[in-house]
Amino acid sequence: MKKNKELEAIKKEFTAYKEMYVPDGLTTEEQLKMYSTMVLIRKFEESVKPLWMANKVHGYYHPYITLEAIGVGIISHLRLADYIGSTHRGHGHVIAKGGDVNRMMAELFGKDEGYNRGRGGSMHIADMSVGMLGATGIVGAAVAPAVGSALRSWIKRTDDVTVVFFGDGGANAGSISESMNMAAAWKLPVVFVCENNQWAIATDIARVTGEHDLYKRGIGFGIPSYQVDGFNIYDMWETSKKAIERARAGEGPTFIEAKTLRLLGHHATDDNWYRDMTVVEKYWQIEPIKRMADFMLENDIITEEQLRKIEEEAIKKVEAAIEYADTQCSEPSLDSFYDFVYTDGEIIE
């Protein structure tokens, strides 16, 4: 009873809320695959905080927990040759694009076998082999370079597509507006995905933004723009499909505002002291993984047994990644200190 009441309250205040349905063209197999990817992201992210507390991982770490439907919903339309640009909250994007959890975990441990050879860590995680152009520690800064990746496709007249993620905080960085303008002017094959979790660390979007529906910014640049329910993977998948097809056909960019709400702290140890968390609590019942699982059970798309198996497999993969990073990887050699500052082995001290 309480649950229903809460859901009614969510529907009233969370205007992007949309009921779930299976969109045309989405197979059961694809749904299971997306669900498995979301669960793997969740299990990976849940494992990092204890590692941080145990001093195995250090620095800043921003979990993708409860945003899984956004990254997975759009990236599932991409090919290996397509690119994504990421945010400081990039682990989920790496996994969704087909990255390797072992190498990502090794990077968080600062190991030489990590994606970035221990030079980058969580905030700069990148996997060029799957077209993941890198997380960034400068909010909003990945957008212009990602549009540059789309510029390459335009110059070369290839049909690959770039998807770039940023948040409501990043949306207020000027170079994003400049990039949207150029993407629109030249019809670049890029999809802008604004993960609007309504909080820029401790600053509520309502305190710093005049128009809270951020998709309207896209319209101002002449870009087809949509707002989707960021907790609803079916909604994200369906809108993304149109956007990716449009980009691939050379018809230009799309702006998707994936509206959500940050249910956790900004980073691993942020306790949200500056927010009224009683308002937030009820949203856990529409968090994307549980919501998709419930929907699939109700519609006989999946069984309890399958759900259990997917979860067990994800846990196993993450445990193996931790084992790999902790026991099978090595520290970067101190002799390699100057490596990668310049290219082709050139050292300038």
Added chain:
Amino acid sequence: MAIITLRESITQAMREELARDENVFIMGCDVGLRGNPFGITKGLMKEFGERRVIDTPISEAAFTGLGVGAAIVGMRPLVEILYADFLTLAMDNIVNTAAKTSYMFGGQANVPIVIRAPFGVGGGVAAQHSQNNENWFVHVPGLKVITPSTPYDMKGMLKSAIRDNSPVICFEHKRNYSIKGEVPEGEYTIPLGKAAIRREGKDVTIVTYSYMTYVSEEAAKELEKEGISIEIIDLRSLLPLDYDTVMASIAKTNRVVVVTEAPLRGSIAGEIVGEIVTRGFDLLDAPPQRVGSKNTPIPYNENLERLCTPKKEDIIAAVRKTLE
């Protein structure tokens, strides 16, 4: 050998590289239809098409970022910033992304971008179109900074910069654009990070770069009349910087003056003197001298502008100090 202007040497380098490598492209404000304010890219859009020579909106921050991203996925962008003063707008993409990506990604990606930026004082274009901000970029690990001052150097070094896999900023002094010099027909490149000895001498070494090389030559000619023999080193590249050539010269002259057009406070002249003292204190017979602009924005008024930047008299006075 043909005699051409430095401006033409840039055009030649870019045209040859556009033709040689389909990954090379140019972007910037007014680089296409107008052919840039100095005519440097004139005709290239017609020759290579609107997707290889791209007119951008006035969005330095983002179009530099687009260039950086295109470079990460394998292109070789030539991004033009109308005046080096406007580099401030693109700073984040240059410093935080272009310079750091190869390192942060553990070598997974390179950023083979070249950013061309006309800089320097002259012509009464005042505080926001005259700046010498090359110093700032020398402080950023991961970048290369070049300042070729002759048509021959410019062509050969710009071609090397385009082929280099690290990000390079090419500072072009506006007063050098009309300077003429011999440029060989056909293909040649000049490695980045090698200084050139412009004038051989035995009494005092002048270490300088870009337009100040020419002002230093005027000073050297004056001093020669008095029998003072000056050796002039044109650094050509500030990062990497060729200290081997600098120190070899000082080993011979035991006296050094470092000349920059940048405001002296916090400039590379201090850094160079510091390095010289560390490497070869015992070689020096006199305290090293620095010459630079006064620490003000660049004035509009002609007399004030002249007062601001180093003239041959300032260089001569500094040389004399080393001989006291």
